[in-house]
Amino acid sequence: MITSEQTRQAVLLEPGRLEMRQVRPPRPGPGELVLQVKCAMTCGTDLKAYRRGHPMWPVPTPFGHEFAGIVAEVGPGVDTFRPGDELMAAPTAPCGECFFCRRGQENLCAQTMEKMVLGAYADYLLVGAHVVGRNAFRKPPELSFEEAALLEPLACVVHAQSLACPAASESVLIIGAGPFGLLHMLLLRARGVREITVAGRGAQRLEWARQLGADLVVDVTQAAAERMISSLNDGYGPDLVIECTGQVSGWTDAVARVRRGGRVVFFGGCPLNTSIALDTRRMHYDNLTLLSPFHYRPVDVEQAYELLCRGTVSAARIVTARRPLSELGSIFEMLQSGTVLKCAVIP
Numbered sequence: 082m083i084t085s086e087q088t089r090q091a092v093l094l095e096p097g098r099l100e101m102r103q104v105r106p107p108r109p110g111p112g113e114l115v116l117q118v119k120c121a122m123t124c125g126t127d128l129k130a131y132r133r134g135h136p137m138w139p140v141p142t143p144f145g146h147e148f149a150g151i152v153a154e155v156g157p158g159v160d161t162f163r164p165g166d167e168l169m170a171a172p173t174a175p176c177g178e179c180f181f182c183r184r185g186q187e188n189l190c191a192q193t194m195e196k197m198v199l200g201a202y203a204d205y206l207l208v209g210a211h212v213v214g215r216n217a218f219r220k221p222p223e224l225s226f227e228e229a230a231l232l233e234p235l236a237c238v239v240h241a242q243s244l245a246c247p248a249a250s251e252s253v254l255i256i257g258a259g260p261f262g263l264l265h266m267l268l269l270r271a272r273g274v275r276e277i278t279v280a281g282r283g284a285q286r287l288e289w290a291r292q293l294g295a296d297l298v299v300d301v302t303q304a305a306a307e308r309m310i311s312s313l314n315d316g317y318g319p320d321l322v323i324e325c326t327g328q329v330s331g332w333t334d335a336v337a338r339v340r341r342g343g344r345v346v347f348f349g350g351c352p353l354n355t356s357i358a359l360d361t362r363r364m365h366y367d368n369l370t371l372l373s374p375f376h377y378r379p380v381d382v383e384q385a386y387e388l389l390c391r392g393t394v395s396a397a398r399i400v401t402a403r404r405p406l407s408e409l410g411s412i413f414e415m416l417q418s419g420t421v422l423k424c425a426v427i428p
């Protein structure tokens with residue numbers, strides 16, 4: 082039972098403007114629950130929305146979508162969770178019935194984007210019935226709330242790698258040393274991939290890549306970068322390239338760097354109305370495979386949950402800052418500088 086009359090809820094008013102509102106705590110309807118947020122995690126998508134807005138999040142919008150916490154109240158019909166349960170969840174869930182859901186492509190279900198749980202930068206968060214029924218899990222006591230709050234980004238990474246099928250014998254190049262690039266690296270490491278190279282920029286980020294286990298770190302601003310990457314894999318180049326910058330230059334680079342017969346994963350989404358040119362000769366005669374995973378399916382969320390619970394992936398290693406919810410405004414200023422991978426926001 083929530084006893085407080087007023088609780089905090091961060092709202093994005095417009096790009097660059099956040100407001101901490103005092104609101105009445107949410108009440109759960111049928112199938113829903115209210116979570117007392119213990120940790121919300123910053124995300125690149127949040128930063129994009131903060132900088133330039135997000136097409137699916139018309140402002141003003143409650144803000145924050147990576148979270149873990151304790152169930153405060155459950156609505157009628159909820160029998161899988163009880164108040165006091167520690168819970169982790171993805172912020173979206175598919176309908177299970179549409180064209181895409183029936184084909185096992187639930188990541189493309191319209192509902193996932195239309196009914197995203199938003200508002201995790203708050204004391205309390207309303208979790209919709211679709212998520213409670215499909216993509217919510219009990220958090221094991223030994224798993225920290227920080228680790229648990231990384232369920233969603235890890236599910237995205239799991240989905241991408243399920244398409245890419247990295248083999249232990251392979252050499253993999255990750256372009257982009259941000260949180261997603263390094264999360265990809267942690268999962269590849271856990272899968273025993275032989276050689277992992279991270280190419281990126283920013284001394285601090287490259288140092289983190291090294292500390293978290295990259296075999297080779299390439300500073301793309303250095304003249305030697307191209308030569309270092311092309312000498313991978315006995316000079317054939319990487320078997321698999323995972324693009325995590327979401328920049329057109331990164332996409333173009335990824336296609337240029339992969340070996341003949343290799344695979345490219347375009348993981349980072351680029352700004353609207355951009356395109357890349359493909360050399361058809363290279364595409365065909367070099368037998369390239371281009372993959373472009375988006376979002377995740379329930380099966381990916383389940384797998385991410387298992388990876389976290391078993392400790393196979395220690396995802397919280399990419400959390401490099403912790404701040405109280407009251408400092409949210411300055412947290413986003415800090416994220417802009419690129420000197421933080423992920424910041425745990427604690428109510």
Ligand SMILES: [Zn+2]
Binds near residue numbers: 126146233234
């Ligand atoms: Zn996210």
Ligand SMILES: [Zn+2]
Binds near residue numbers: 181191
């Ligand atoms: Zn659907």
